[in-house]
Amino acid sequence: MNVQDTQEQLGGWKRKARQNIALYTEEIDETTDRNTERLLTLFREHNVGAFHFTPSTGYGYDDLGREKLDSLYAGVFGTETAFVRSQFISGTHAITAALFGVLRPGDELLYATGMPYDTLRTVIGIEGEAEGTLQEWGITYKESPYEVGEELSADRILSHVTEATKVIAIQRSRGYAERESVPMEKMNQVIAAIKQKVPDVIVFVDNCYGEFTETSEPGHAGADLMAGSLIKNPGGGIVKTGGYIAGRKDLIEKAASRFAAPGIGMEGGPTLYSLQEMFQGLFLAPHVVGEALKGSLYTAALLEESGLQTTPSYTEKRTDLIQSVTFASKEQMVTFCQAIQEASPVDARVIPQPAYMPGYTSDVIMAAGTFIQGASIELSADGPIRPPYTAYVQGGLTFSHVKIAVEHAVTRLLEKELLASLL
Template structure:
């Protein structure tokens, strides 16, 4: 260990020991979940008799790409779904989500989100009527949302009133996004499914599963969700997939999404993988372990800042259903200093100082610590925050627990050195 790093660990030794002692009882549950999910992934590989030739790529149209077809089936098996569409052609999680929704919605249909306002980047996808961008509203698809209750639960009376004869899709965002609410567990989503089915059997239930994959031993599609999407540069890519996303669910809905990704008549039967196949397989193999490392890092981060009397969500002892750790700061300057400290702990671009700036798809300026090997890869240690009240930083990822630990130490030190935390209080 270098002199600088050794000094850092020594300077905050007592705090880290207190925080790790607080966190350790909860690490065991994370490790058991990772073991279960690792076995589930390996069994899916074995059931599809994966061989090295499946890792080969394709070019041109990508016809008869057996590796791509088997990867789809493995995702379907792992997520307890009928079908899957796993492609490097998805530019982001938002792209995968939009593709799934556009696939099943038609002009005159109504989309209802029951978990409050969705993540910022989806706002332009929903759009405004006549905006000319090809948004849902522009295409005649209506949208509404139901705010969560003060305790973070779904307001079912309001949901029942909001459902109309035109309502076709019920949207659920599993993760908190840029909001101070808990993320929804699989048990929560199972209850949502039951409540929605009691309202109307034919409603399509869609889940944005970003940040939640492998955080628990079940996935939303295993408890009755019809359609689900996420990003491969988050959890299921295992830190190895260079780009891409996935859609899983009932076959008829996945097929419709495939027609949206390419064109009707071709769907998922085309699309060259262009060298991405092997890393998608290997990333999925690694994902249960890597998600476990990130979860342990988020628990430690919560413990450190709870010890310093900050408000965190989840708290150390709360169950984890995604990899995001939120910390509430007192003002914008303190928030910015924390995010800059996370960047300093990166292997990539540690010398870069992030500052708030405008970002495509976001309504407020955002500061992002993203010293990652994969651009925007938020299974890697990263942090971001909109510059708005309340001043909340959202930390996620950490391919190794050791890096997450170093990240929280470096961020803490940056807060101390910039005068935002009194070292006498540590």
């Protein structure tokens, strides 16, 4: 296509996409307002003051700001307590500390949402050859199938529970899977049914990508334990590193002992100069998540207009930031991701290529021109290079940036005549 034809074609798709999402973006704004009001109330109730931003060094004992942040996170997620530390490398690290903290040799981990994503498969020991996995420590694993088009079923999950089952894990977001993410309404129902039948089982929720997308969190639904990353939703796009674990006090103490050492647990962990950004990032999080959600709606609407397959559709209710786009070929997928990188504020000249990444079994392409390395609350597009060729678009600090970047990606596909609807 020539330049004029490309611009005319894209212009029509843009107008239609923006019209289609108008009603749904209003709903996101309402969620943002309710979550911001909830946070304001928590900040006031906990008497957050400027002195709570004072850094600590060394062992980090008696850090009042860190203790206040822990109590705020517990309030946000509806749990007894929480454990927030900049020393967590990633969401996978926080999840690993939580699982190793509460599981013992001979226990069974049951994943209620089918196969977890690649890095956690490595942690469990069902893929790869890493040292120190759960299975190496004598912890068994199985999963309850959760297929495309199905709803999460408590009966199906409970049919896989045995006397050895210690933890039932729910992955809220789809990750690199085609199945549905788990909305809070469904999570409430499933956790209530599990607790009624097997009250002593620990229900753990991988909350990555889900924070502030709805007006309640897994703790409000009765989850015993949850974990996530601060360079995703709750960091508000400004926290440079870290993660959190929230839940029952006895379980948090076990996870903290795994993270640090027995006898240290929650008492240590220097905050250096990270406290102000952690408090401020948490306060900003509902707004930034709302911007990213509106961006995902527009991504879905525009790409559907261009003939691509997206999940979820722009008409569907969201419970995480993940927007998947399925392409007809590797070339289509790579071109799209490279165009997202070109429209990034950082490293725009870098041309991402499929390559090996630790913890993944397939080559991965990752477009992420982010201010914070690996920050998936910032706009990124990535995915394993394997059929079906699906890229996962997530994040976006501003709605405007997402619109511009996705429009640029569609332009590149048009220029290369890679859109199936036009071939």
